[in-house]
Amino acid sequence: MTVTQEQPMTYAKMKGIVTFLSALLKGKKVGFSHLLHKVVSSQQHLDTQKLLRRSTKLRRQKEEKAVSSSADTEASQMKPSDFEYLKVIGKGSFGKVLLARHRKQGGYYAVKVLQKQTIIMRREQRHVMAERSVLLKGLEHPFLVGLHFSFQTPNTLYFVLDYVNGGELFYHLQRDGSFPEPRAAFYAAEMAAALGYLHSRNIVYRDLKPENILLDADGHVMLTDFGLCKEDVAIGGIMYTICGTPEYLAPEVLQGHPYSSAVDWWGLGVVLFEMLCGLPPFFSHSKAEMFENILGAALRLPDGLSESARSLLRGLLERDISKRLGRHRDAEELQEHPFFAAINWNDLQARKIEPPFIPKVTGPCDVSYIDPEFTLQPVPAFVSERGQAAAAGEAFPGFSFMKPAEPAA
Numbered sequence: 001m002t003v004t005q006e007q008p009m010t011y012a013k014m015k016g017i018v019t020f021l022s023a024l025l026k027g028k029k030v031g032f033s034h035l036l037h038k039v040v041s042s043q044q045h046l047d048t049q050k051l052l053r054r055s056t057k058l059r060r061q062k063e064e065k066a067v068s069s070s071a072d073t074e075a076s077q078m079k080p081s082d083f084e085y086l087k088v089i090g091k092g093s094f095g096k097v098l099l100a101r102h103r104k105q106g107g108y109y110a111v112k113v114l115q116k117q118t119i120i121m122r123r124e125q126r127h128v129m130a131e132r133s134v135l136l137k138g139l140e141h142p143f144l145v146g147l148h149f150s151f152q153t154p155n156t157l158y159f160v161l162d163y164v165n166g167g168e169l170f171y172h173l174q175r176d177g178s179f180p181e182p183r184a185a186f187y188a189a190e191m192a193a194a195l196g197y198l199h200s201r202n203i204v205y206r207d208l209k210p211e212n213i214l215l216d217a218d219g220h221v222m223l224t225d226f227g228l229c230k231e232d233v234a235i236g237g238i239m240y241t242i243c244g245t246p247e248y249l250a251p252e253v254l255q256g257h258p259y260s261s262a263v264d265w266w267g268l269g270v271v272l273f274e275m276l277c278g279l280p281p282f283f284s285h286s287k288a289e290m291f292e293n294i295l296g297a298a299l300r301l302p303d304g305l306s307e308s309a310r311s312l313l314r315g316l317l318e319r320d321i322s323k324r325l326g327r328h329r330d331a332e333e334l335q336e337h338p339f340f341a342a343i344n345w346n347d348l349q350a351r352k353i354e355p356p357f358i359p360k361v362t363g364p365c366d367v368s369y370i371d372p373e374f375t376l377q378p379v380p381a382f383v384s385e386r387g388q389a390a391a392a393g394e395a396f397p398g399f400s401f402m403k404p405a406e407p408a409a
Contacts, residue, residue, distance in 0.1 A: 077402075078149050078151040078158075078160075078400070078402065079151070079153070080153065080156070080158065080383065080384050081103075081384065082102060082103055082104070083100040083101065083102055083103065083109070083111060083160075084100060084101045084103055085098045085099075085100045085111070085379045085383050085384065086098070086099045086100060086101060086365065086379075087099040087365075087367055087370075087374075087375050087379070088374045088375060088377040088378075088379060088380075089110065089165075089367060089370045089374055089375065090110075090370075090374055091374060091377075092112070092114075092225075093118070093122070093124075094114040094115055094118045094119050094122075094124065094128075095112065095113045095114040095115050095118070095156075095157075096112075096113055096377075096380060096383065097110055097111070097112045097113075097374075098110070098111050098113060098379060098383060099111075099163060099165075099364075099365070099367065100160075108163045108364040108365075109148060109160045109161060109162070109163050110145075110160075110161045110162065110163045110164065111158060111159070111160050111161070111383070112158070112159040112161060113156060113157070113158055113380075113382070113383045114128065114156065114157040114158075114159075115155065115156060115157075115382065116152075116154075116155055116156060116157060116396070117155065119157075125396065127227045127228065128157065128227065128396070129396065129399070130226070130227060130228075130229055130230075131159070131225070131226045131227040131229065132147075132150055132159070132399055132401070134203060134226040134229045135147035135150070135159070135161075135226060135401075136401055137201065137203075141193075141194060141197045142220065142349065142350075142351050143190045143191070143193060143194040143220065143221050143222055143223060144194055144197070144198075144222065144223050145161050145162045145164060145214070145222050145223065145224040146161065146162045147159060147160070147161055147401065148160045148161065148162070149401060149402055150399055150400055150401040151399075151400045151401075152396060152399050152400060155382070156382060156383070157396060157399060161224070162222070163364060164214040164215070164216045164217075164222045164224070165216075165217060165359075165361055165364065165366060165367060165369065165370065166214065166215030166216050166217055166218075166219060166359035166361065166369055167214070167215055167359060167369030167370060167371075168210060168211055168213065168214055168215075168370075168371070169187065169210040169211075169213040169214070169215065169221075169271075169275075170209075170210035170211045170213075171369060171370070171371055172215070172357075172369075173210055173274065173275065173278070177278050178274075178275060178276055178277060178278040179275045179276065181276065181305075181306060181309055182342070182356055183275075183356040183357060184272060184275040184276050185339060185340060185342070185343065186343075186353070186355060186356050187213070187221050187275065188268060188271070188272045188275070188339075188340075189340055189343045189345075189348055190220060190221035190348065191208070191213065191221055191223070191268055191271070192268060192331050192334045192335070193331065193345070193348060193349060194221070194223050195208070195223075195264045195265075195268065195331065196330055196331025196332075196334075198229070198264075199261045199264070199330050199331070200330075203229050203230070204229065204230045204260075204261045204263065204264060205223070205226070205228070205229055205264050205267070206228045206229060206230060206263060206264065206267075207225060207227070207228040207229075207245065207248075207267075208223075208248060208264060208267035208268060208270075208271055209245050209247070209248050209267070209271065210271060210274065212224055212225045213271070215355075215357075215359060215369070217359060217361050218351075218355060218358060219354075219355025219356070219357050219358040219359060220351060220355055246287055246290060246291070247270065247280040247282075247283055247290065248267050248270045248271070248280065249294060250262075250263040250266035250267065251266075251294055251295050251319050252321060254291055254294055254295060255295065259321070260321070260327075261330070262321050262324050262326060262327045264326075265316050265324060265325060265326035265327070265334070266316060266317065266324065268316055268334075269281075269312075269313055269315075269316025269317040270317070272312070272313060272316065273313055273317070276305060276309060276313075277302055281299060281300070281313075281317060282294045282297055295319075299313070299314065299317050301313060301314075306339075308337070308338040308339040308341070309339055311337070311338065311339070312325070312334075312337050312338075312339040315337070325337070
């Protein structure tokens with residue numbers, strides 16, 4: 001559900017604007033001043049400056065579309081047959097994630113293959129394009145999965161991403177039950193660094209959960225799946241849309257109240273609790289009961305946790321947003337907390353701290369840390385859709401992308 005404070009534009013207003021802009025952009029032989037006078041007189045609440053601003057915005061969108069179309073044309077040279085699809089390594093609501101090898105370049109990638117029909121049927125185009133937009137920002141961070149290519153065919157969308165084969169945090173929690181505090185602190189610190197970076201780029205992640213937290217072959221955290229990200233939200237900015245996974249929803253989101261980037265710090269608190277204790281803090285098999293717990297149940301901290309861990313969990317899982325850790329100075333507040341006293345944040349950012357657990361993988365085709373639920377599935381036929389890639393699509397214009405080549409050393 002989305003709440004908005006802006007009054008919807010009436011059909012009459014929209015029709016007047018469209019008439020004006022069509023004449024302006026198509027060069028109809030109607031005098032500018034006469035047409036402007038006609039539109040303004042019929043729309044008492046729209047002044048000349050608003051109309052000009054809308055005209056400028058439309059022209060800018062047209063220019064951006066032209067640039068995007070150019071990028072689409074270049075990237076549309078990519079096609080499904082450029083890759084050899086080896087294993088299913090994940091799945092989502094709209095398709096599969098596959099380990100794939102580029103036939104010419106030889107590199108290994110995680111290829112996220114989404115079926116357009118399913119996306120359109122569920123009206124999820126906005127989230128897919130949001131993920132593409134966030135990935136396209138060129139997020140250069142050691143703990144975020146990066147995009148190499150995106151392209152589309154008439155029926156399918158393809159994200160070609162960094163391949164990470166150390167397993168989902170979810171998989172490791174299922175196997176180990178919980179983690180000792182030093183291991184949980186290391187992962188939480190890398191997550192906090194990634195979230196702080198996103199916030200500095202005015203992006204709120206909104207979907208932190210163990211399934212979206214991967215370990216790479218060296219044991220470092222990599223956040224993936226940016227479909228629920230919200231862009232252009234300055235620290236302290238407000239959002240309204242209810243989205244996310246039930247166990248990890250912040251109370252203000254669940255209540256439909258305005259919320260800020262502080263929802264990510266609540267999410268980190270839930271994941272940290274799960275790493276230390278084995279289950280999310282307010283978990284119940286009944287969703288209704290779980291929602292009640294998130295909104296009002298006391299936070300129960302098990303015996304055996306250090307005082308610094310208890311303090312951090314209380315700070316992150318604070319229902320009063322004004323008191324929540326990270327609300328005012330974002331990641332800086334977490335970096336100063338005693339729970340992270342052993343972390344040198346500069347070394348962490350430079351990946352100089354040795355991870356507490358290093359996956360024993362023999363190479364890129366080693367999928368031993370990826371759930372057999374995925375790897376035993378056959379590669380679906382639709383991922384190798386024949387024919388040339390589509391340069392554009394009505395529902396997904398500007399989707400295609402090709403990462404610029406690295407400059408020669």
